[in-house]
Amino acid sequence: MRVLVIGSGGREHALCRALGLDPAVSELHCAPGNAGIASVATVHPVVPTDPGEVASLAVRLGAGLVVVGPEGPLVAGVADAVRAAGVPCFGPSKEAAMIEGSKAFAKDVMVAAGVPTAGARVCATPEEAAAALDAFGPPYVVKDDGLAAGKGVVVTTDRAEALAHAAACERVVVEEFLDGPEVSLFALCDGTTAVPLQAAQDFKRAYDGDQGPNTGGMGAYTPLAWAPAGLTEQVMAEVVLPTVAELARRGTPYTGVLYAGLALTAAGPRVIEFNARFGDPETQVVLDRLETPLAGLLLACATGSLAAEPAPRYRDGAAVTVVIAAENYPADPVKGDPIEGLEPSAKDAYVIHAGTALDGRGRVVSAGGRVLSVVGTGPDVASARAAAYEQVSRITLRGSHHRSDIAAQTGADG
Secondary structure (H helix, E strand, O other): OEEEEEEOOHHHHHHHHHHHOOOOOOEEEEEEOOOOHHHOOEEOOOOOOOHHHHHHHHHHHOOOEEEEOOHHHHHOOHHHHHHHOOOOEEOOOOOOOHHHHOHHHHHHHHHHHOOOEOOEEEEOOHHHHHHHHHHHOOOEEEEEOOOOOOOOEEEEOOHHHHHHHHHHOOOEEEEOOOOOOEEEEEEEEEOOOEEEOOOEEEOOEEEHHHEEEEOOOOEEEEOOOOOOOOHHHHHHHHHHHHHHHHHHHOOOOOEEEEEEEEEEEOOEEEEEEEEOOOOOOHHHHHHHHEOOOHHHHHHHHHOOOHHHOOOOOEOOOEEEEEEEEOOOOOOOOOOOOEOEOOOOOOOOEEEEEOOEEEOOOOOEEEOOOEEEEEEEEEOOHHHHHHHHHHHHOOOEOOOOEOOOOOOOOOHHHO
């Protein structure tokens, strides 16, 4: 099978790595890719949010499967164009991808489906936002209604900061704060059937001790030994399957991966957010543990045959990933600095490229905010964590920073 992955980040490198290990994949292509992806796939210059350009590339390559990684192309309708060109595509339609493209739409779907989530108000003016903040009280949760690359959420006890974020956005969703450890669960969907992947936990704040601004994620780990028994089954029954059914009822069947970001509150799991794609950096650890060949699962979703597939299998042990971010991330990251020490020092660690590129001298340089994701593996979380940080210590990037406490504590303290 010839597979084309769309995107250029860490999630896409992790997808390419997993697809490259699948014996059913005869050729692997990625557009536009990055410096690390270029070592495992043939890369093609393409504007990933241009539906016609992506569809044309898929047809020209004779792709048997297209996997759309990022949210931007999905919301732009890239999956629709690929399917219209007759190529199987893993990724929701433009309409279904609004589950991430609009927080207000997601809340509407959840209410209609009876999905447990935080109370919320959609606000279009500063006055509406102020009233909502007063209604819910601190800690204040203010979300940009549209796409914001994982950085459109402010959680703060400072009312002025919350109001300033609301004023900077065209429309926001103000929510009640959900207290409890957070869990990420991916579900593969073919429009009617959905199956879960292994749960993970990520770390959103930029600095140690969950301090600093929200980011797209600074690290993650799996499995979650502390998670309540039956959690995955409960989330599938109460969250994923009702959401998939509601989207199908609206005439927008969901094909792709549905990411549920959850808070495990005293009243049970509550949805913090939905994403229409694999989360980054959770993808790195979940796919590392997945034993079932990936291409067959994604193709089954794209062709509506997921119900015929056996349940996904996982390798024993654990995986931990640590993100190395550029200087001044997440505000205005510095780009163009050379990176050294990328070669794995041992078989239990490897490097996933996110924001990287090759300069005119053939050197790998920083080209984004979250530059690298270092994955460590081992028989348990502690050993996987040690392997990841040992590899991190060998990498040099001027001005870079990373959290030193990823997976140091788990569960309610994670």
